[in-house]
Amino acid sequence: MNLLSNYPTEILILVFLIVTFLQSGIDKLLDWNGNVSFIKEHFKNSPLKNKVPFLLGIILLIEIIASVLMIFGIYKLYVSGEKEMALLGVELCAITLIFLLIGQRLAKDYAGAMSLTVYFILTVFGVFLLHN
Numbered sequence: 001m002n003l004l005s006n007y008p009t010e011i012l013i014l015v016f017l018i019v020t021f022l023q024s025g026i027d028k029l030l031d032w033n034g035n036v037s038f039i040k041e042h043f044k045n046s047p048l049k050n051k052v053p054f055l056l057g058i059i060l061l062i063e064i065i066a067s068v069l070m071i072f073g074i075y076k077l078y079v080s081g082e083k084e085m086a087l088l089g090v091e092l093c094a095i096t097l098i099f100l101l102i103g104q105r106l107a108k109d110y111a112g113a114m115s116l117t118v119y120f121i122l123t124v125f126g127v128f129l130l131h132n
Helices: 002-006 008-030 032-042 052-080 084-106 110-131
Strands: none
Touching: 008 032, 008 052, 008 084, 008 110, 032 052, 052 084, 084 110
C-alpha cells in the first residue's frame, strides 16, 4: 500500500472530505424538496430567504465537483504523485465551507457557524499539505 505510506495524512483528509461532501451532495439530490423546505425554514428571517433553491443548487454543484476532483486526486497521487487535482477539490471544499459559514451567520445560527470551524481547520490543513 504505497499510497498510504507516501501520503497518509493527505489521503486520510481527502477520504474524510469525500465522505462528508459526497454524502451531503447525494442527500441533496435524493431529497431535494426536503432539503429546500428545511433550509427555507432555517433562513426565513435572513436576506437569503428568497434565494434558497438557487443557492442550494450552487452548493450541491460545488460539493459534487469537489468530491469528483478529490476522488481523481487520490488516483493521481497513487499513479504519479501529482497533487494538483486533489488540491483543487480541497480548495473547493474550503470555498463551500465559507459559503456555508456566511449563510449560518446571516441566519444568526452561531452554533451552526461554529460547528463549521472543525471542518474548515481540517480542510485548510489539507490545502497546506497538498500545496507543499
